[in-house]
Amino acid sequence: MSRPTEILSNDHKVVLEKLKLFEQTVNNFKSPNSKKVLSDLKVFFRKEVDVHFKKEENALFPEMEKFIPRDEGPIGQMLMEHEDLYKYEDNFINGIDLFSKDENNDEAQKLIRENATNYINLLREHIYKEDNMLFMMADMHLEDDQINEIMKKFEDMDKAQ
Ligand SMILES: [Fe+2]
Numbered sequence: 001m002s003r004p005t006e007i008l009s010n011d012h013k014v015v016l017e018k019l020k021l022f023e024q025t026v027n028n029f030k031s032p033n034s035k036k037v038l039s040d041l042k043v044f045f046r047k048e049v050d051v052h053f054k055k056e057e058n059a060l061f062p063e064m065e066k067f068i069p070r071d072e073g074p075i076g077q078m079l080m081e082h083e084d085l086y087k088y089e090d091n092f093i094n095g096i097d098l099f100s101k102d103e104n105n106d107e108a109q110k111l112i113r114e115n116a117t118n119y120i121n122l123l124r125e126h127i128y129k130e131d132n133m134l135f136m137m138a139d140m141h142l143e144d145d146q147i148n149e150i151m152k153k154f155e156d157m158d159k160a161q
Pocket residue numbers: 008012052056127130
């Protein structure tokens with residue numbers, strides 16, 4: 001059976017690949033398929049990435065808080081970063097919606113580029129910290145019954161999609 005941290009780390013690999021594509025696309029809005037790529041990325045971020053964040057917020061972190069207090073620790077930090085990521089995401093998605101109506105809209109391009117850059121940089125650092133620090137702590141301390149509880153929540157969240 002997979003461990004929750006293994007599932008989440010695998011998600012990270014997929015996300016990092018998509019971030020590369022996102023970065024290339026916002027650096028070249030003129031490429032002929034950028035509209036299609038951006039609208040596919042919108043779906044990916046809104047569905048896959050948001051569910052990934054919810055798995056951490058509602059399943060993994062609550063169990064970890066039984067041995068690491070939230071405030072001033074790494075979990076509080078990760079949650080704050082999620083909040084910033086949601087904001088950047090909302091902003092670049094507004095930009096993508098405007099861009100899909102008019103590819104030459106400078107405001108749309110600016111909105112996407114600025115927020116995508118902040119999102120990509122923060123999310124890369126965030127993933128690095130989770131993979132190399134937080135998940136190691138989880139693997140060290142989570143008991144079997146906690147792992148089962150987290151896995152059960154993951155399944156429920158996948159079903160609810
Ligand atoms: Fe994550």
